[in-house]
Amino acid sequence: NAGVMQNPRHLVRRRGQEARLRCSPMKGHSHVYWYRQLPEEGLKFMVYLQKENIIDESGMPKERFSAEFPKEGPSILRIQQVVRGDSAAYFCASSTIAGSYNSPLHFGNGTRLTVT
Amino acid sequence: ELKVEQNPLFLSMQEGKNYTIYCNYSTTSDRLYWYRQDPGKSLESLFVLLSNGAVKQEGRLMASLDTKARLSTLHITAAVHDLSATYFCAVDNPQRQGAQKLVFGQGTRLTINP
Numbered sequence: 001n002a003g004v005m006q007n008p009r010h011l012v013r014r015r016g017q018e019a020r021l022r023c024s025p026m027k028g029h030s031h032v033y034w035y036r037q038l039p040e041e042g043l044k045f046m047v048y049l050q051k052e053n054i055i056d057e058s059g060m061p062k063e064r065f066s067a068e069f070p071k072e073g074p075s076i077l078r079i080q081q082v083v084r085g086d087s088a089a090y091f092c093a094s095s096t097i098a099g100s101y102n103s104p105l106h107f108g109n110g111t112r113l114t115v116t
Numbered sequence: 117e118l119k120v121e122q123n124p125l126f127l128s129m130q131e132g133k134n135y136t137i138y139c140n141y142s143t144t145s146d147r148l149y150w151y152r153q154d155p156g157k158s159l160e161s162l163f164v165l166l167s168n169g170a171v172k173q174e175g176r177l178m179a180s181l182d183t184k185a186r187l188s189t190l191h192i193t194a195a196v197h198d199l200s201a202t203y204f205c206a207v208d209n210p211q212r213q214g215a216q217k218l219v220f221g222q223g224t225r226l227t228i229n230p
Contacts, residue, residue, distance in 0.1 A: 043218070
């Protein structure tokens with residue numbers, strides 16, 4: 001049973017370009033979370049999605065960032081016109097039903113975005 | 117706003133010694149998680165603590181939760197080099213029912229020297 005799959009593992013973009021990060025949740029999981037980790041810091045919540053719905057995007061910057069989780073295919077985190085401050089590791093996590101009491105989130109290996 | 121603070125942030129210890137990492141959080145929550153992260157890798161779930169007084173042990177690691185004090189501890193017994201990693205605690209945001217919107221501590225970077 002494959003875990004949470006993220007790609008690419010590493011992504012280099014020049015300032016002003018677009019970055020697309022993909023996440024396929026664990027089999028049977030329909031809830032996806034995106035977190036961002038800046039160097040030497042803990043993870044910070046960005047957005048929580050279910051299939052075709054954004055449930056909570058309170059952690060997303062208001063501009064340039066968007067996320068989707070279509071009916072078919074992976075969840076996508078999209079960053080337009082990247083700036084150096086966007087350089088970070090972006091982690092996706094998935095779970096079965098929302099707030100599954102005993103079950104921790106399962107995290108992918110992350111995408112490390114570097115903006116030059 | 118929920119805040120989670122860990123201490124120490126850096127910990128260097130010798131093999132065979134015992135030590136404790138502390139995790140304080142600012143508002144009521146009844147779900148606390150400990151994760152381990154190796155450099156450049158993802159987060160591995162260690163413990164889920166769900167109730168006051170909960171204690172869980174796995175190998176040389178033991179975690180406990182005191183919801184009244186809003187404090188969790190991760191105790192390392194007779195440390196070995198393989199335990200070198202960064203350890204995060206995370207607390208579920210109580211305002212968001214039904215979703216695991218976690219607030220993470222800053223992490224404790226643990227280095228165990230031979």
